[in-house]
Amino acid sequence: MNAALTILAIDDNIDDRENYCRALNKAGEDYRYLEASDGLKGLKTLQEKAIDCVLLDYSLPGINGLDILKKIRADHPLIPVILLTGQGNESIAVEAIKHGAYDYITKSSVTPERLQLAIDSSIKHSRMRRDILEKDEEIAAKTTALWLSEQRYELAVQGLSVGVWDWDIKSNALYWSPRFREIICCNHDDELKDHYEEWESRLHPEDREHTVNMLMGHLQNKGPYDVEYRLRRKDGSYVWIHAKGQAVWDDKGDATRMVGSIEDITDRRHAQTERDNMISKLTQSNSELERFAYVCSHDLQEPLRMISNFSERLEKHLGQELDEKGQHYMKYIMDGAGQARQLISDVLNYARVDHEAEHLDNIDAERTLTGVLRDLSARIEETGANITHDALPQVHMQPTHLRQILQNLIGNALKFCSQKPHIHVGAIQDGGMWRFFVRDNGIGIASEHLEKIFYIFQRLHSREKYPGTGIGLALCKKVTQKYGGQIWVESMPGKGSTFYFTLPPETNARSEAA
Numbered sequence: 001m002n003a004a005l006t007i008l009a010i011d012d013n014i015d016d017r018e019n020y021c022r023a024l025n026k027a028g029e030d031y032r033y034l035e036a037s038d039g040l041k042g043l044k045t046l047q048e049k050a051i052d053c054v055l056l057d058y059s060l061p062g063i064n065g066l067d068i069l070k071k072i073r074a075d076h077p078l079i080p081v082i083l084l085t086g087q088g089n090e091s092i093a094v095e096a097i098k099h100g101a102y103d104y105i106t107k108s109s110v111t112p113e114r115l116q117l118a119i120d121s122s123i124k125h126s127r128m129r130r131d132i133l134e135k136d137e138e139i140a141a142k143t144t145a146l147w148l149s150e151q152r153y154e155l156a157v158q159g160l161s162v163g164v165w166d167w168d169i170k171s172n173a174l175y176w177s178p179r180f181r182e183i184i185c186c187n188h189d190d191e192l193k194d195h196y197e198e199w200e201s202r203l204h205p206e207d208r209e210h211t212v213n214m215l216m217g218h219l220q221n222k223g224p225y226d227v228e229y230r231l232r233r234k235d236g237s238y239v240w241i242h243a244k245g246q247a248v249w250d251d252k253g254d255a256t257r258m259v260g261s262i263e264d265i266t267d268r269r270h271a272q273t274e275r276d277n278m279i280s281k282l283t284q285s286n287s288e289l290e291r292f293a294y295v296c297s298h299d300l301q302e303p304l305r306m307i308s309n310f311s312e313r314l315e316k317h318l319g320q321e322l323d324e325k326g327q328h329y330m331k332y333i334m335d336g337a338g339q340a341r342q343l344i345s346d347v348l349n350y351a352r353v354d355h356e357a358e359h360l361d362n363i364d365a366e367r368t369l370t371g372v373l374r375d376l377s378a379r380i381e382e383t384g385a386n387i388t389h390d391a392l393p394q395v396h397m398q399p400t401h402l403r404q405i406l407q408n409l410i411g412n413a414l415k416f417c418s419q420k421p422h423i424h425v426g427a428i429q430d431g432g433m434w435r436f437f438v439r440d441n442g443i444g445i446a447s448e449h450l451e452k453i454f455y456i457f458q459r460l461h462s463r464e465k466y467p468g469t470g471i472g473l474a475l476c477k478k479v480t481q482k483y484g485g486q487i488w489v490e491s492m493p494g495k496g497s498t499f500y501f502t503l504p505p506e507t508n509a510r511s512e513a514a
Contacts (some may be wrong), residue, residue: 005123006032006050010042010068011057011084016107020055020115027116039068046072051079053119053126056101058085058092066095073100078130080122084110090162094261098246102126162261165199169219169247169255172196183241183264185234204230204238219247219255228265240269307333362506363399365392365436369425372406379414385421392427393434394506401479402503406438408472409499413440433485433502440498445491454487476501 009020017035024031034049036042039060045051054072058065065083072081080102085092093104102122105114163180167173172195178187184202186192203211207229218225225245230238245260311333315322322330369389373380380387387410395402406425413423417440427436445453456474473487480487480501491497 004030004032005052005119006034007053007055007119008034008036008042008045008049008051009055010036010039010060010065011055012037012059012061013057016057016084019107019110023110023112023115026112028112029116029120031119039063039065039071042068043071043075046076046079051076052123054079054081055115056081056083058083058096066092066099069096069099069101078126080126082118082122090261094246162263164261165245165259167196167258169257174199180262183239183262184231191234199231202232204232206230215245218245219258222247222249225258225260228269239264240266360396360398362394362396363402364394365402365427365434368399368402369406372403372410375407376410376414379411383414383417383421385414385423387421387423387425389424390426392425392436395434395503396505396507397483397503401482405476405479405501408476409438412472413438413442413497416440417442429505430502432505434505435500435502437501438499439496441496444493444495444497445489446493450489450491453489 007020007024009017011017011020014037017037021033021035024033034045034051036045039062042054042056046054056065056068056072060068065085069081069083072079077100081100082103082105083092083096083101084105084107086107096104102125103118105118163183164175164177165180166175174194174196176186176192176194181187181192192198200208200212211227211229214223214225214227217223225243225247228240228242231241232238242263242265243260245258247255247258250256311330315327315330315334318326366389369392373387379385410423410425414421419441422441424439425436426439427434429435454473454477456471477487480503483504485502485504487499487501489497489499
């Protein structure tokens with residue numbers, strides 16, 4: 001090229017612009033170099049000057065590089081554009097080529113040789129296109145559409161781990177890039193036939209219908225083509241593929257060409273399968289353990305009942321014959337049996353959450369609270385507690401489950417308090433759920449224990465100081481999660497606690513059984 005070529009660099013970074021200038025000066029060609037610090041200034045220069053090639057930064061303030069690229073392609077379709085970016089990115093490269101960039105260069109790889117090759121090649125192609133346009137505008141328009149998807153896609157993904165395919169729908173010719181061939185272990189030309197049927201024949205039988213439907217949906221309805229499927233390798237094994245593609249349509253709306261990429265995701269899919277299998281095994285194991293606990297707890301109740309009954313009979317039978325030590329031992333037996341019965345009862349309640357038949361209904365939370373306060377009346381009177389509440393909504397759940405939550409939380413508020421208890425219950429709407437709260441003035445909970453307390457059998461205090469089994473809050477968590485809700489607590493030692501839990505609102509259907 002003998003005549004001086006005018007190169008316009010559109011980049012907001014002065015250091016990058018100076019780097020392009022140095023590279024062009026070292027290239028040995030006669031270049032006239034112009035600069036623009038933003039997209040709008042660059043577009044103005046294009047209107048005022050005769051530009052042979054544009055070096056365009058992807059990251060520009062205000063209007064980004066891709067929007068500028070689209071504007072240049074619309075107003076100056078014969079001026080080649082080379083997109084530059086700070087780091088390699090497949091999606092940016094694909095978008096740039098799709099919208100008409102001739103080449104895609106990372107700024108770190110800019111050298112005099114690389115820049116000269118890209119500029120000279122782009123201008124050469126531009127002049128070829130201009131010659132074609134001068135001869136026949138209709139042919140040139142079609143050639144331009146094809147040119148957009150020529151070897152550009154291959155350039156955009158050089159050095160990346162994806163394979164490229166290019167399907168000429170009219171002739172049925174299918175191009176497989178070297179990386180595509182490598183993924184399916186078919187590196188020699190005679191191992192793959194260059195047409196669509198070769199690709200379809202390699203699809204896994206279980207994936208073929210869905211994958212082909214996705215492809216046809218894109219061609220006919222312009223829906224997205226983003227799909228995962230298995231493709232047969234040379235040795236007969238299958239590789240998991242993540243494929244994306246984009247078609248080009250003519251004026252009649254018929255697809256003429258489609259290009260895309262594939263990525264080998266076999267390792268990811270295998271890891272996902274292993275994870276799913278492990279989750280399934282853990283779910284089954286947890287279910288079996290809960291069932292085992294349910295059965296054991298149920299079967300243990302009768303022996304404990306016998307211990308309690310015969311201990312009482314023995315105490316009555318011996319009467320005054322029992323000395324002080326004997327009475328002390330007998331009290332230990334009866335207290336231990338009572339604690340064991342309570343523990344078994346709590347374990348049964350915990351296990352029943354998942355195993356008992358569901359009878360869901362719209363439950364009046366305020367009426368349920370009244371029943372809970374009636375059940376706790378003795379403890380309320382004993383502690384002198386003051387319990388208030390806001391108007392409470394209706395929720396959709398099993399009646400006994402709401403009672404269990406309120407009874408545990410209010411019971412704990414009465415228990416874990418070193419002064420006259422003040423307890424308030426309320427509820428507010430939170431998205432599509434009701435968020436209830438139970439606020440107290442109790443002893444509070446240290447921050448490091450705010451999650452621990454919801455695990456089964458977790459206790460923060462000795463049984464002698466605060467009796468209980470350590471199951472109540474775990475039961476509350478299990479119930480709320482059953483209905484898609486959550487439970488958590490906000491608290492500080494000595495400042496009281498506020499327990500929150502979310503439950504689904506009432507529904508139009510009055511009741512349902514499952």
